[in-house]
Amino acid sequence: MTVRIVTDSSCDLSAAEIERFKITVVPLTIRFGDEEFTDGQGLSAEGFYKMMAARGDLPSTAAPAPGAFEAVFRSLADRGADAVVCINLSFALSATGESAQNAARALEGEVDVRVVDSGKVSVGLGLMVKAAAIAAEAGRSADEIEAHLAQLKDRVIIYAALDTLDNLKKGGRIGTAQALLGSALSIKPCLDLTTGVVEEAGKQRTRGKARAWLAKQVAAAGELEELALAHGAADDIDAFAASLGDAPAHNPMTVTLIGPVVGTHAGPGVIAAAFIPAP
CATH class of the missing domain: 3.30.1180.10 (Hypothetical Protein Tm841; Chain: A;domain 3)
Structure with a gap:
């Protein structure tokens, strides 16, 4: 069984880690006033802090639309994934997980998607995503990865x-x-x-x-x-x-x-x- 791992751009994993563990990242958006940036694509982390220091207004964030997750899930299935495990930042802090769930429901019967509330943010989420990717690489099933994440959630x-x-x-x-x-x-x-x-x-x-x-x-x-x-x-x-x-x-x-x-x-x-x- 081929399981692919998806997360969102709040995971704060390095580009090297994302490539090494074959993780797919769905970006959130950042807004400074009327300007909107795609996280990791239109605005780097270094550039973000420079912009925040230079401006008087504080930025805001927006979750990805369900369509962004749906496109990723479908693409991974088309490339041979038997199942997708999508691990998102704490549902209590963001609507990102809800978007992923809506996308999974839209593909029900077509793609086996498991959406997991990590209950974590930043590198806490990153630790869980890496653990899932390592398990997927070792040939673990989607059920096994879900169970592992449920146990890990209480330990991070x-x-x-x-x-x-x-x-x-x-x-x-x-x-x-x-x-x-x-x-x-x-x-x-x-x-x-x-x-x-x-x-x-x-x-x-x-x-x-x-x-x-x-x-x-x-x-x-x-x-x-x-x-x-x-x-x-x-x-x-x-x-x-x-x-x-x-x-x-x-x-x-x-x-x-x-x-x-x-x-x-x-x-x-x-x-x-x-x-x-x-x-």
Whole structure:
């Protein structure tokens, strides 16, 4: 059985990883005022942060239309896929998964499509997508991959330290972290994104303390199967990565730039850590 893996552009996987694991990515769109860009095609991650810094208005995002997913699903089936597993960012944070589900329903009886709510964002989603792609490469069935993802969903942990709440507040994705809105401007909010919604996990008075808090969460998990870091053009990402040490649990560790989809809501300077504790 040939199973192909699809995800959306919030996964923050590198181009090399996408090519290596034969993953198909359906892009979201980014809007700056009246200007609209296709994530990863009309606007790079680097260009996005430069544009956000230069403009006064905050960007917004839009989910792909069901037709975009339908075209991808049909194309993969035409090229020999027996089934497609589409893993999307948390349904609680985006309508992207709903678009994928609508596309799957439109192809019911023609293409076997499984749409999975990862319950994750950014590199947390990326870890699940890679795991699914590795399983597909090993010849696992769509049923087996779905079951594996359901188990993995409960194991992937994501924490983030933000530099600003402006983007999250404007985008309406503040979740249960509403209490942070009354904090002093100098407070650095710390979030738990593990359950697929934004939850307050703490607040620190300085950037350095926020980084230390994030490192502590990683260390407290003990031995890790995987560790992925992501950041919103943070100039201190190297210092943070170095603070984690070189324990075997942290190798290999990936570090990627957060793309425009998550960067729109998390804002510049965010640092996130997604990891899977060893059983």
